Amino acid sequence: MIEIQELTKVFGQGEASVTALDHVSLTVQTGDIYGIIGMSGAGKSTLLRCLSLLETPTSGRVLLDGRDIAAMSGAALRGARRKMGVVFQGYNLLMQKTVAQNVAFPLKLEKGWQKDAVEARVRELLELVGLADKAAAYPAQLSGGQKQRVAIARALATSPETLLCDEPTSALDPLTTQSMLKLLRDINRKLGVTILIITHELTVVSAICSHVAVIGEGRVAEQGAVETVFTAPQSPVTRQLLNREV
């Protein structure tokens, strides 16, 4: 379970400061597919960066299974990082490395992986994401959807409990979006991975999320079961998002 409590992130100081997150609180249950939706600049990527320990919150806490991640160090911190796979907005692939080398990268950073075991794991992951035939290709030779699949395979390499995906479908056409959502659903069902999806597309949330938090200007406008939030929106931020797509 991931509990985000009163998370605030302020960039810069004084008049030039930007409050990207303003007392954000939400809980993601283990095994859930949880959506975070909001307009551009709402603070979604900042929230993901705070969750994945890439950014230090200004205040507030993130609890992983009841433990404050800010209080962790050494092995506990490495363990927490390992439990969370991140798929960044824009893939962040290593362009000079092949698909297989990209997927192997997180394993190389861990101790105890023999060459054969790495190769077997990479093969397994590329099969899972449907890219077994692209192991030797370079990212520049792939389509956007294929790059996204490589990023997902890489994020899953160390068998995380949670997958954090930032806009996994924003650069994809509707058909490719559907196959990406199917892959994420399979990862959730078959591997039991909790998934947190950041998106600005209502259709993505409706298609695979069971819970959603609507973020507007760094605050949680509302949250709850997707059906409830989308059929009876309480917040103007949600209504605006819904109207935009009617």
Ligand SMILES: Nc1ncnc2c1ncn2[C@@H]1O[C@H](COP(=O)(O)OP(=O)(O)OP(=O)(O)O)[C@@H](O)[C@H]1O
């Ligand atoms: N490193 C930074 N320094 C200063 N301001 C930042 C930084 N990162 C983000 N911000 C600001 O914080 C706010 C939230 O940005 P964020 O990237 O989290 O938005 P987002 O919801 O992910 O948007 P998008 O849908 O466009 O990806 C924006 O106003 C942005 O300019």
Ligand SMILES: [Mg+2]
């Ligand atoms: Mg973003």
